[in-house]
Amino acid sequence: MLSTESAPVIRATLPAVGAAIEEITALFYRKLFEAHPELLRDLFNRGNQANGEQRKALAGSIAAFAGMLLERPDSRPDAMLARIANKHASLGITSDQYKVVHTHLFAAIAEVLGDAVTPEVASAWDEVYWLMANALIAAEARLYQEAGAAEGEVWRTMRVAGRTQETADTVSLVLRSEDGSPAGPFRPGQYVSVQVELPDGARQIRQYSLSAAPGGTDWRITVKQVQGAGTPEGEVSSWLHREAKAGDLLTVSMPFGDLVLPDGDGPLLLASAGIGCTPMLAMLGHLAETGSTRPVQVVHADRTPADHAHLTELQELVQALPKAALERWYEQPGDAAPQARAGLVDVDALELPAGVTAYLCGPLPFMRAVREGLLRRGVSASAVHYEVFGPDLWLGQN
Template sequence: MLSETSTATVRATLPAVGAAIGEIADLFYRKLFDAHPELLRDLFNRGNQASGAQRQALAGSIAAFATQLVEHPGTRPDVMLSRIANKHASLGITAPQYDIVHTHLFAAIAEVLGEAVTPEVAAAWDEVYWLMANALISLEERLYAQQGVLAGDVWREWTVVSRTEETEDVATFRLTPSDGAPAPAFRPGQYVSVQVELADGARQIRQYSLTGAPGSELRTVTVKRVRDEGAPEGEVSRHLHTRVREGDRLRVSAPYGDLVLQDTDAPLLLVSAGIGCTPILAMLEHLAAEGHHGPVTVVHGDRSPAGHALRADHAALTGKLHDGSAHFWYEHPEPGHPVERTGLVDLGGLTVAPGTHAYLCGPLPFMRAVRGQLLDKGVAPAALHYEVFGPDLWLAQG
């Protein structure tokens, strides 16, 4: 909890800091990478830096955390913190790195806000930073302990045992630990980080959802290729598609992620778009294997049936459930596809049972639209769970 003195100072300065937080975040990253170029090369996603997505996510999270401290001092945004901590754990972030961030973030704040940063203001925002940082450090230490690894020691070498071309732009890689040791357990909906060495020597990292059965010794990731050859956003997916074959080895992290299927008999709604189907497939496989008896409604949107990765699995796993139904929307459907499911996903005509828990994964505009529709149908906000591929811009966009 923020001290009374700092609460008053943060409340008074929050409008000014909030208005400048984007500029602060941009300057922070420039200072950070000037001092530590290895972080941009081997830890931070160069695509997200180039697009500005990481800057937006950082700005949104700091503003949201500070607002929570002054407006709701008895609580903290645990959902947001958990999502960040899981991502950090999958990257192997450790406590000393928060000191590095603090140095360059506060240098950026001082430079952008100038004389407005009095000693009192600096002390108050320093308190905000360390409340957030220490909360994340504590969560990350717990996540490392749950995996039985030392802080930051999340990486193992895995061997590709098979590769399957799902669509023109999507490939599935099945992996096994190269050392023959047991694969770490994971929960349906979680992801791993995959690190590859690119042509320029950078070791870039991306996260991919696990789509295989949790009980198997194999781990399965399905990767959509980003085809813009000049964009750093897709440099890892292009590397995996063009260079990685059976017998190759990859550095893969322990599994993390907080979009995990809860143990409940409540009605479930599993909603995805595009490659966002991957965590949903893991959930469906788990539900089918466990003989789940509750109602499960599956919704997916894609450009076309041919572009719908793992389409057959999506339908077959739903069909194995005692009370499952699948509803697929396509912008460019095959002849005979229902007219009411042509175009973008629209839940207006879909019955959503009382007490439904919904799990969403896909592009952010899609999830915002679906979330709005579900709230209109009476789904409780606490029963709406989502995963964003890449920086979480939900908060940054209001």
């Protein structure tokens, strides 16, 4: 909760800060990387820095957090904080790094806003920053404790035990502990970070959902090759497609992520598009292995049936569940999928049971459209959950 002294200052200055926030964050990252080039090389996603998405996500999170402190002073945006905290934990972020961010962020604010940053204004925004930072530090500490890891110590070496070409641009990798022991538990829907050393010596990190049910000896990830193989956006997925072979070693984090299968027997809607199918596969696999009888509606959208990774596996998992049904939408279904629908997912065409909980994963336009359709049809916002890989440009939503 904001102090009574800071709240009116934030309310008065939020429009000005919001209007300049992308300029502030651009300058912040420049200052940060000039002082700490190793962070861009080995921690921050160079692709998201190159296309500006990380700046937009940081700007959105700060503005959204400040706005929520004013609009709902007695509550916290826990959904937003949980997503950020899980991402940070999967990267091994430590509490000391928040002090580094603070130094360069506030230097950027002062430079961009100039004389408007009076001591009173600086103190109020400092309070906003540390309210958000301390909430994240506490959440990340809990995640590290639950994982049995010291702060930031989330990395391990794993061996590629198998590789399967799922589609023309999608490959699955089976990951095994280096000593052959069980890879370890995770919750269906969680992801791991994978760190690879690129030809220029940078150690870049990307997140990939665990795409098979927990409980086995190994883990599995499924990697879609991002377009632009010669650009920062596609450098890690391209490296994995080109280099990762059975027997190779990879640096992998512990599992994190808050888009996880809920307990209970209530109805579920699992809606995905493209490579967003991966967390849904783990959820369905777990439901099948545990003999679940809960109603499950599975919806998937893709360009063509040939682009649909793990299609046969998905159909088998749905068939194994007594109350599950699968609906597919393809932009170009062709003759290979006569039972699929053509075009984009139409939420109005879905039969939604009362009390359904929805899980979404896929490109942002897909998730926005599905979420809006669900809300329009009366599904509670608190019952719609989603996963974003890369910077979360949809912060502030449940």
